[in-house]
Amino acid sequence: SQKIEQNSEALNIQEGKTATLTCNYTNYSPAYLQWYRQDPGRGPVFLLLIRENEKEKRKERLKVTFDTTLKQSLFHITASQPADSATYLCALVGYSSASKIIFGSGTRLSIRP
Amino acid sequence: SQTIHQWPATLVQPVGSPLSLECTVEGTSNPNLYWYRQAAGRGLQLLFYSVGIGQISSEVPQNLSASRPQDRQFILSSKKLLLSDSGFYLCAWSAGSTDTQYFGPGTRLTVL
Numbered sequence: 001s002q003k004i005e006q007n008s009e010a011l012n013i014q015e016g017k018t019a020t021l022t023c024n025y026t027n028y029s030p031a032y033l034q035w036y037r038q039d040p041g042r043g044p045v046f047l048l049l050i051r052e053n054e055k056e057k058r059k060e061r062l063k064v065t066f067d068t069t070l071k072q073s074l075f076h077i078t079a080s081q082p083a084d085s086a087t088y089l090c091a092l093v094g095y096s097s098a099s100k101i102i103f104g105s106g107t108r109l110s111i112r113p
Numbered sequence: 114s115q116t117i118h119q120w121p122a123t124l125v126q127p128v129g130s131p132l133s134l135e136c137t138v139e140g141t142s143n144p145n146l147y148w149y150r151q152a153a154g155r156g157l158q159l160l161f162y163s164v165g166i167g168q169i170s171s172e173v174p175q176n177l178s179a180s181r182p183q184d185r186q187f188i189l190s191s192k193k194l195l196l197s198d199s200g201f202y203l204c205a206w207s208a209g210s211t212d213t214q215y216f217g218p219g220t221r222l223t224v225l
Binding site: 009034041042043044045046049089091100101103104105106 | 154155156157159162172201203205207213214215216217218219221
């Protein structure tokens with residue numbers, strides 16, 4: 001069955017460092033992959049999308065890579081700030097219009113001052 | 114611009130009582146609509162999705178049901194709540210099945 005794993009439940013890093021979150025998947029060939037941010041008690045908010053034929057996508061301090069051979073996506077936040085503390089979810093979308101987005105369980109990121 | 118509303122924001126209900134959660138979307142037509150549940154510290158579990166009025170697909174067999182009486186209205190219901198129904202319920206919409214999903218603010222349901 002299709003499976004998505006995000007590297008750890010929680011990640012704590014020092015302010016100013018680069019945070020790297022991992023999303024691995026099995027038994028799936030996604031058309032593209034999305035990353036969302038979720039703050040406590042709120043709904044997820046879309047951040048970035050990367051297509052299966054793209055290797056890297058950037059948006060301000062965010063960078064996403066997508067390796068379809070390794071079946072892995074990396075999500076980087078450079079120059080991290082305490083305001084970046086949140087749970088980050090990866091999600092996979094298939095090729096078919098009948099596909100549904102499959103979400104990972106998320107990684108809770110804490111940036112300490 | 115598009116907005117999505119959910120209510121109520123929080124709800125405390127006794128076991129065996131009925132449930133009705135409502136979600137409405139503004140600023141778009143014929144959206145795909147979704148209901149998710151998120152248990153504490155867990156990922157999103159897709160419960161129902163709808164691609165049009167009266168069209169509901171269920172992902173997880175349970176004592177919940179969904180209805181879409183209007184194009185931009187999605188309702189989650191239960192006749193008798195169970196303790197295991199507690200969680201954070203999120204409604205979302207997308208322009209198509211493979212498009213970005215936009216989530217509502219959520220409803221925190223506690224069943225006692």
